[in-house]
Amino acid sequence: MIPFVDLKAQYASIKDEIAVAIQGVLDSCQFTLGSEVAALEKEFAAYGGAREAMGVNSGTSALHLALLAAGIGPGDEVITVPFTFVATAAAIHYTGATPVYVDIDPQTFNMDPAKIEAAITSKTRAIIPVHLYGQPADMDPIVEIARRRGLIVIEDAAQAHGAEYKGRRVGSLGDMACFSFYPGKNLGAYGEAGMVTTDNPDYAKRIRMLRDWGAEQKYHHVMKGYNFRMEGIQGAVLRVKMRHIEAWTEARRAAARYYDKAFAGSGIQTPRQSEGCRHVYHVYAVRSPERARWQQELTAKGVQTGIHYPIPVHLQQAYSDARWKRGDFPHSEKASDEVLSLPMYPELNTVQQDEVVAAVLETAKQLVPTR
Incomplete structure (x- = not known):
């Protein structure tokens, strides 16, 4: 049987590197966030052409926190596509907002920018284009509409690590971008993990607090947050994989x-x-x-x-x-x-x-x- 995906083959090719990386985390005992996650954030931000990157525990959490950082909540509407993994819509629901769908371009499987204007209402706050299957959405017209209408653009880049649109990497095309490191992804962890990238320092600060119980410093909770921190071992594994x-x-x-x-x-x-x-x-x-x-x-x-x-x-x-x-x-x-x-x-x-x-x-x- 030719497998659909072969994670064992990839592991075999980097087994020694992975063993060293994991042992380093075990020796340091930095199991949650820590130096490996911090280093990964810098490396991944540079790879995607963004100023900031914040590691979280899944791609779904990345979408959820990006929406919250943008101030999305009950009564708001967020435009996205129905042809996507359910997490895109689920994250919108988690904030109390409502997803509003537009159809895809049948050739690219991505959001059809020509459908967006008709879906915008007085409640619309954001647009989430999905870079499905690793193909970047047509971002220029999407961003142009968003800027003209005062909307936030959050890229769902869960399947598009390293994809490029007109010479720029996905992750640097909107206000924020969200990546999944689910094991089967092009850049996959050995468990669950995700990342948000942005050039906006205010969004970055909010996401760092939201992923860690809303704390500005330990035991000082300035907002209601979540336990969405990336594990140190996942950061170490992903740093190895970033080299490849x-x-x-x-x-x-x-x-x-x-x-x-x-x-x-x-x-x-x-x-x-x-x-x-x-x-x-x-x-x-x-x-x-x-x-x-x-x-x-x-x-x-x-x-x-x-x-x-x-x-x-x-x-x-x-x-x-x-x-x-x-x-x-x-x-x-x-x-x-x-x-x-x-x-x-x-x-x-x-x-x-x-x-x-x-x-x-x-x-x-x-x-x-x-x-």
């Missing part, structure tokens, strides 16, 4: 080019990299109206696949809302019905990719009409 992130990213991009070339002319709808962008291929998603059969056939042929994501947020039972129904966001709904993610990770070799390609092309002959 560019090589791993280029390996993903090479694997994507290999797939692109192999599937050219087959009728298979492959990912499109937007002009002026660096796609980092957290996910390589193809599309088929016969997805269920396609996935079943590929599994039988020894190829593991994934679906990101099978149900858009507005149709999830937990997030149902009388304002939204099936048909309101047709591009998001169609993508949810059709996307199928193929194996994609830096250690994926050409022998494995050839097996994937052969299985996909054989299946496509039956399920995808030739162009």
